[in-house]
Amino acid sequence: MSGTPPIPEILAGGAALWRQGEGGLEVAVVHRPRYDDWSLPKGKVDRGETIQAAAVREVREETGFSCVLGRHLRVVRYPVPARRGGGTVGKAVHYFSARATGGEFTPNDEVDALRWLSPAEAEALLTHPADVDVLRTFCALPAELTTILLVRHAKAGKREDWNSDDDLRPLAEAGFRQAEALRRLTRLFGPDRVLAAPRLRCVQTVQGVAEDLGGEVRHEPLLAEEGYWADPVLGLARLLAIVTDGGTPLICSQGAVIPDIVAQLADRDGVELPGAATKNGKVACKKGSLWLLSFRPATDRDGPRLVDADYFATALPAPEPARS
Numbered sequence: 001m002s003g004t005p006p007i008p009e010i011l012a013g014g015a016a017l018w019r020q021g022e023g024g025l026e027v028a029v030v031h032r033p034r035y036d037d038w039s040l041p042k043g044k045v046d047r048g049e050t051i052q053a054a055a056v057r058e059v060r061e062e063t064g065f066s067c068v069l070g071r072h073l074r075v076v077r078y079p080v081p082a083r084r085g086g087g088t089v090g091k092a093v094h095y096f097s098a099r100a101t102g103g104e105f106t107p108n109d110e111v112d113a114l115r116w117l118s119p120a121e122a123e124a125l126l127t128h129p130a131d132v133d134v135l136r137t138f139c140a141l142p143a144e145l146t147t148i149l150l151v152r153h154a155k156a157g158k159r160e161d162w163n164s165d166d167d168l169r170p171l172a173e174a175g176f177r178q179a180e181a182l183r184r185l186t187r188l189f190g191p192d193r194v195l196a197a198p199r200l201r202c203v204q205t206v207q208g209v210a211e212d213l214g215g216e217v218r219h220e221p222l223l224a225e226e227g228y229w230a231d232p233v234l235g236l237a238r239l240l241a242i243v244t245d246g247g248t249p250l251i252c253s254q255g256a257v258i259p260d261i262v263a264q265l266a267d268r269d270g271v272e273l274p275g276a277a278t279k280n281g282k283v284a285c286k287k288g289s290l291w292l293l294s295f296r297p298a299t300d301r302d303g304p305r306l307v308d309a310d311y312f313a314t315a316l317p318a319p320e321p322a323r324s
Contacts, residue, residue, distance in 0.1 A: 010080065010091040013055030014042025015098035016138040017067055019116070025143055027122045027135065028100070030062050031113040037127035040134060041111075042093050048317050051094045052188050062111045065103030068190035068248075069096045070147060071294045072310040073137045076130045095134045097143065101190075141307050142296065146243055149186050149250040150291040152258055154178035156201040171204045178288035181315035183208035185290065191250040195242065197224035202252040205288075209250055223253045228260075236264055243295050243304040259283035262291055262309060269306040277311035289313050 017028040017040075029038050043058035045051055052069060059067050073095040079088035105114040117125065119139050126132050154175035162169045171179060186209055194210040196202040198219040210217045220238065221227040228235035239261060242249050253261075262283045266273050277284045285291075294308040 009089045011045040011051055011054075012042055012091060012093040013045060013051045013053070013058060014040055014093050014095045014134075015055050015059050015067065015069070016040055016073060016095060016135060017059055017063060017065060017098045017100055018138075018143050019100040020143075021116060023118070025119060026116040027119055027138075028063055028065070029115050029117055029122045029125055030111045031115075032110060033112045034110070038115075038125045039128060040095065040126070040131050042095070050185055050315070050317050052096065052185060052312075055094070055096050055098065056188050059098055060103070061108075063103065063114055064105040065100045067098040067100050069098050069188050070143075070145065071097050071141075071292060071308045073097060073134055076134065078130070095137075097138055099143070141294070145294040145307065146246055146297055146304060147189060147248050148239075148243060148291075148293045148295070149189055149191055149248065150258055150261070150293055151182060151186070151205060151250065151252045152255055152285050152287055152289050153197075153199065153202045153205045153252055154182070154288040167198065168200050171201050175201070175205070175288070178315065179205045179208060181317075182206070182288060182290065183212070185312070185315040186250055187212060189292070190248050192247040194218065194250045194252075195220045195223070196252040197221070197227075197254055197257070199224060199254070202254065206250055206252045217252075220251065220253075223251060223257060225254050225256045228253075228257045232260065232264075236261060240303055244298045246297070255285050255287070258285045258291060262293070265293070265306040266309060271306050271309055273309055274311055276313075277309075284311055284313065286313050288315060290315060 019026050030041055031038050041059045041062040045054040056067060076093045078091055080091045082089045123132050123135055155172050156169050156175055157172045191209060194206050195218045196206055198221055203217045206217055222235045222238040290312045292310040293306060295304040296307050298304045
């Protein structure tokens, strides 16, 4: 494709769906009879839906498999014919790594065949070069990584309007809406435990996720502003210890902590942060935002190493998709 693609108007979500088979890593490739092509599962974002939720839903609808999302792989942009007025509109498909957690394929109107293939076999079968690029991005790192969901607390009431202990300052009404959106978003990544700086606003931001897991929010004083800046080396070591424990922890911290942690890890491990996640050299960290940090597991000779970092500025649904 040559030239500059049009500004995306239609958003879509897709995935490199994978599992460990008897012979090793397998990737799902689907056949769409409407186009007579072999592709990775994907589809448009529905009204009131996030891109991430669309990716999970489309995987389920096209393959019959449930999944847990991992790192964001890449965005594929291309023009599609407009249904009204002629011409074209832009489409942007956001692809994620997605681990299959169960299910069974049943042929349907959209997809009449599914094959679980090795990455090399999948690459040979895929019809579109853009899907091959997505698959290669997926294969550039190990499929099984340790993921941390690092959330900045949602909007709280104004400090100047709060006359009590600042640690007890609660979320504002808008903050509770953000917290509920984060609850829906983060569950797509399969968190297995919830931790937070010992601030009421941090705990309230992730309380719903802890309730969904049937557990409690564990306090992490070293990841609060005062605890972290008293000894940033110790604070970063605490975060890496959480990574070493494995699983998918969800951690809620504060705006004066998260940017420093992300910047230090990226500098240490040579990871380039997304362009949209930095401004004037500073790491972005909006209230209610999410950093998705992916690590290689620790080894006997080395601790966990950051290999990828994704930033989602909001957990709220995408704007209403354009109608082509």
